[in-house]
Amino acid sequence: MKKLISLALFSTPALAVENNQLDLATTLGSLIFVIALILAMAWMLKRMRVPAFGQQKGLSVIRQLAVGTKERVMIVQAGEEQFLIGVTAQSVQLISKLDKPLQPQETEAASFTNQLTQLLKKHDNKPSV
Structure with missing residues (x-):
């Protein structure tokens, strides 16, 4: 019986220290994960060039x-x-x-469409060999 009581008394502080270290490691790991997630999302938004709110x-x-x-x-x-x-x-x-203000330029998509149309017209006008 004395062995059981002494074992319980000596093992409890060791378990408490181990649990505290585990809790600290879990908390620190969670904090690092959340900060990394925030930085990753900010990097993605910057890369996607999301317009201002x-x-x-x-x-x-x-x-x-x-x-x-x-x-x-x-x-x-x-x-x-x-x-x-x-x-x-x-x-x-x-x-x-x-x-003297300039007129807004047509959109890039329309400009690309016009250039493609002109290239196709040039290609159609060439005599075939």
Whole structure:
């Protein structure tokens, strides 16, 4: 009986320490998992280029031209005015306000369709050999 009581007294702190370490490891592992999940979702949203949550009425990009890997020159329309801006990874700089506004360019899909149609017409007009 004395052995059983002494075994119970000495084994309980060891089990308590082991359970505390297990609880700490489980909590830490869960925390790391949640942080990794948040970072992965943020990376996915950035890659998918999801538009901003707020509406951007009255503000649009009319034309843009890439001048480097992360540098662009854009014409932006805000209300009735148009601005020529330079955009880099670190900043956005106003280059000039346009005196004569440009008309919005047709969409890329329509432009591609027009180019494809012109190529097909050229191909049909060639004399066959």
